[in-house]
Amino acid sequence: MRFGGTESYTERLERTVLRPLAGTSPAYRVFVFSLLAVVLWGLYAFVVQLRYGLVSTGMRDQVLWGLYLVNFVFFIGISHAGTLISAILRVTHAGWRTPVTRMAEMITVVAISVGALMPIIDLGRPDRVWHIVVFGRFQSPLLWDIVSITSYLTGSLIYLYLPLIPDFALMRDRLGRGASSLKRTAYTLLAVGWQNTPRQRKRLERAISIQAILIIPIAISVHTVVSFVFSMLMRPGWDSTVFGIYFVIGAIFSGIASIIIVMAIFRRFFHFEEYLTEKHFKNLGYLLLTALALYLYLTVSEYLTTGYKLMVEDKHLLEILLFGSNAPWFWAFVVGGMLIPAFLIVFRQWPTIPRLVVAGVLVNIGMWLKRFVIIIPSLQVPLMPFEFGAYQPTWVEWSITAGSFAAFILIFVILAKVLPLISIWEVAEESEKKETRPALPEAEAREKVRSLR
Amino acid sequence: MQRKEKGLSRRDFIKGVGSTVGLIAASSYALPRLFGQTQASEPRAAGDAAQARTRAWCMVIDLKKCEGCVTIDAPPQCTQACIAGHFVPKGQQWIQVYEVGMSGGGSYFMPTPCFQCENPPCVNVCPVAATYRDDEGIVLIDHRRCIGCRMCMGACPYHRRFFNWAEPELPPEAALARYSPLYPVPAVKGTVIKCMFCAHMLRDGKLPFCVSGCPMKALYMGDLNEDVASNGMEVVQLSKFLDANNAYRYKDELGTQPRVWYLPGHGENFRRHADDPRPFLKPVWSYGGTGYDYHPGVWPWGETTK
Numbered sequence: 001m002r003f004g005g006t007e008s009y010t011e012r013l014e015r016t017v018l019r020p021l022a023g024t025s026p027a028y029r030v031f032v033f034s035l036l037a038v039v040l041w042g043l044y045a046f047v048v049q050l051r052y053g054l055v056s057t058g059m060r061d062q063v064l065w066g067l068y069l070v071n072f073v074f075f076i077g078i079s080h081a082g083t084l085i086s087a088i089l090r091v092t093h094a095g096w097r098t099p100v101t102r103m104a105e106m107i108t109v110v111a112i113s114v115g116a117l118m119p120i121i122d123l124g125r126p127d128r129v130w131h132i133v134v135f136g137r138f139q140s141p142l143l144w145d146i147v148s149i150t151s152y153l154t155g156s157l158i159y160l161y162l163p164l165i166p167d168f169a170l171m172r173d174r175l176g177r178g179a180s181s182l183k184r185t186a187y188t189l190l191a192v193g194w195q196n197t198p199r200q201r202k203r204l205e206r207a208i209s210i211q212a213i214l215i216i217p218i219a220i221s222v223h224t225v226v227s228f229v230f231s232m233l234m235r236p237g238w239d240s241t242v243f244g245i246y247f248v249i250g251a252i253f254s255g256i257a258s259i260i261i262v263m264a265i266f267r268r269f270f271h272f273e274e275y276l277t278e279k280h281f282k283n284l285g286y287l288l289l290t291a292l293a294l295y296l297y298l299t300v301s302e303y304l305t306t307g308y309k310l311m312v313e314d315k316h317l318l319e320i321l322l323f324g325s326n327a328p329w330f331w332a333f334v335v336g337g338m339l340i341p342a343f344l345i346v347f348r349q350w351p352t353i354p355r356l357v358v359a360g361v362l363v364n365i366g367m368w369l370k371r372f373v374i375i376i377p378s379l380q381v382p383l384m385p386f387e388f389g390a391y392q393p394t395w396v397e398w399s400i401t402a403g404s405f406a407a408f409i410l411i412f413v414i415l416a417k418v419l420p421l422i423s424i425w426e427v428a429e430e431s432e433k434k435e436t437r438p439a440l441p442e443a444e445a446r447e448k449v450r451s452l453r
Numbered sequence: 454m455q456r457k458e459k460g461l462s463r464r465d466f467i468k469g470v471g472s473t474v475g476l477i478a479a480s481s482y483a484l485p486r487l488f489g490q491t492q493a494s495e496p497r498a499a500g501d502a503a504q505a506r507t508r509a510w511c512m513v514i515d516l517k518k519c520e521g522c523v524t525i526d527a528p529p530q531c532t533q534a535c536i537a538g539h540f541v542p543k544g545q546q547w548i549q550v551y552e553v554g555m556s557g558g559g560s561y562f563m564p565t566p567c568f569q570c571e572n573p574p575c576v577n578v579c580p581v582a583a584t585y586r587d588d589e590g591i592v593l594i595d596h597r598r599c600i601g602c603r604m605c606m607g608a609c610p611y612h613r614r615f616f617n618w619a620e621p622e623l624p625p626e627a628a629l630a631r632y633s634p635l636y637p638v639p640a641v642k643g644t645v646i647k648c649m650f651c652a653h654m655l656r657d658g659k660l661p662f663c664v665s666g667c668p669m670k671a672l673y674m675g676d677l678n679e680d681v682a683s684n685g686m687e688v689v690q691l692s693k694f695l696d697a698n699n700a701y702r703y704k705d706e707l708g709t710q711p712r713v714w715y716l717p718g719h720g721e722n723f724r725r726h727a728d729d730p731r732p733f734l735k736p737v738w739s740y741g742g743t744g745y746d747y748h749p750g751v752w753p754w755g756e757t758t759k
Binding site (some may be wrong): 123124139384 | 545553554574582598600601603606614620642644645747748
């Protein structure tokens with residue numbers, strides 16, 4: 001670091017991004033331990049569930065799935081954050097996404113890891129999970145899920161890791177003398193001998209762009225297949241052909257909302273104001289609005305087509321959904337999860353970032369409720385001549401739910417202290433491009449003139 | 454040549470490991486078959502030509518004869534016989550009698566076993582092939598393999614599958630039963646269970662518990678291949694019997710092709726009117742405590758019953 005003189009853009013970038021990795025504050029440690037307490041409490045609830053069986057949940061023969069599957073769809077949903085921001089925007093060369101990419105991809109990896117645990121917790125015999133590997137039948141939508149989710153997790157891990165290599169190398173080179181040997185070895189290993197040679201750079205960029213394209217169809221297949229777990233069953237509300245795309249859009253919708261929240265948090269606590277600007281929030285706000293409009297459209301077409309014909313079972317479903325026991329949740333989703341966020345994005349009365357964060361939080365709560373009213377009411381509708389089913393989640397389910405959310409935040413917060421949250425080399429590259437951009441047309445013009453002569 | 458003198462070459466090593474693994478695998482496959490128990494279901498009377506024929510089991514339920522056991526002031530006897538015969542966990546009714554409303558305001562009773570569909574949605578969705586259709590057309594569950602994901606329960610459009618939400622409270626005799634998918638006793642915690650047409654009885658040439666337990670003889674067990682059905686009192690020609698009595702299948706439009714036919718009626722053979730005021734009695738269990746209708750609580754909320 002220079003003394004006296006002003007530091008360059010790259011130096012400042014490195015300093016800002018790497019500072020959080022240097023140490024932990026007492027407040028951070030308190031936060032981590034309180035999260036850990038919640039996770040342990042969730043684990044305790046799971047032990048209770050293992051001991052007594054699923055009888056300790058609110059699920060019974062009629063409403064046979066509950067909060068665990070709601071959480072599963074929710075977490076897999078927000079995992080789409082990464083794909084959209086880092087892959088789709090990379091493929092479409094949206095330059096502004098560079099500082100957001102890393103965080104988005106981290107949301108993806110952590111959300112899939114936590115989400116994938118949910119169906120296993122939901123099993124009656126978690127001790128027999130290995131049967132899926134040994135006796136797996138590809139005819140079952142559940143197996144499609146397992147295949148696509150594991151490939152999504154693998155793909156996302158690779159996609160998170162590849163752009164990290166130059167940053168790992170940077171950290172390896174910048175480690176102070178006081179650094180522990182563990183840190184040094186880890187960063188050296190993870191940097192896989194990166195020396196920033198043109199050849200390495202070319203190869204890395206090639207690998208990243210291949211992975212960016214590969215990950216998009218995998219991500220879309222994941223949420224389509226998650227919806228197939230429901231839409232392959234003959235149940236009112238699930239027996240739908242738009243479910244695949246409905247779930248994909250829903251996933252992207254809640255994914256963008258999650259990114260906005262995560263970005264705002266780290267901007268505030270890690271002082272990323274210079275890199276995560278209002279422009280990023282505004283752009284994501286527009287993306288959120290687009291996803292919201294699409295989701296609204298699909299919601300309307302979904303309920304209008306069944307509600308117009310009103311076949312007996314659909315009628316039962318719509319009655320409990322729109323006016324009956326599930327109406328509070330459904331309308332909370334419509335008003336709190338779609339209408340209010342839409343107003344918050346469109347009308348720019350309040351400052352951008354708090355406004356969009358509130359919208360993001362509302363969307364995420366709304367989308368969790370939406371998953372609840374997708375899964376539970378369909379199971380409540382009687383298939384035989386008997387009364388509607390009832391579902392009241394128990395403390396075990398709420399504790400495991402709380403534990404899973406705490407685990408999500410905990411893993412994220414720990415990763416935030418190990419990995420640089422902003423891709424240093426990509427942002428530096430982006431800023432170089434910006435600086436050289438005005439010169440480019442001139443050079444091109446000169447070139448043209450020369451060729452004309 | 455030099456390598457061999459050194460001792461173990463890589464090739465030898467791989468060979469050795471391979472053959473050891475192979476030997477272990479082969480013996481783990483063969484040994485239990487040599488010394489282990491043979492399943493009660495598997496052996497059949499050898500050389501008996503009549504028994505060697507492939508059956509296609511089905512059931513015919515004559516609703517003209519089914520009056521929900523209201524005329525004898527008893528809980529449904531088919532369900533009771535099933536419970537007694539299989540140590541059914543409390544709360545599960547593998548054959549359940551529903552009271553169904555009629556157009557004129559009255560009601561009829563509909564006993565519903567598992568319909569043993571020819572195109573079973575439940576079998577399609579099972580991720581581990583724990584539920585399957587055997588060669589006699591009965592949909593069975595292997596409770597040693599079931600992982601308890603409950604996809605099959607979600608898929609069944611007739612709500613004919615039940616889940617063992619906890620370790621069931623069964624009478625001590627249940628522990629003596631020798632488990633097989635044909636006779637799923639005792640019920641296994643965390644797995645799905647249902648009616649299996651008493652496949653263990655059919656193999657022995659006996660009628661299922663519900664058929665022989667029905668005091669009105671409303672239930673007929675049939676074989677589609679032999680075109681015959683019997684309720685224990687009379688033997689009928691299945692195809693003619695179905696046509697003569699306007700048989701239908703429940704939710705036939707779903708394409709599941711159930712193997713249970715209903716002959717429409719409301720118990721009129723026993724002088725039950727559609728608007729009969731006599732109450733339908735729920736089945737009773739002599740064991741089982743609260744069944745699965747409770748939440749076990751460890752601290753902090755304590756045990757609760759619904």
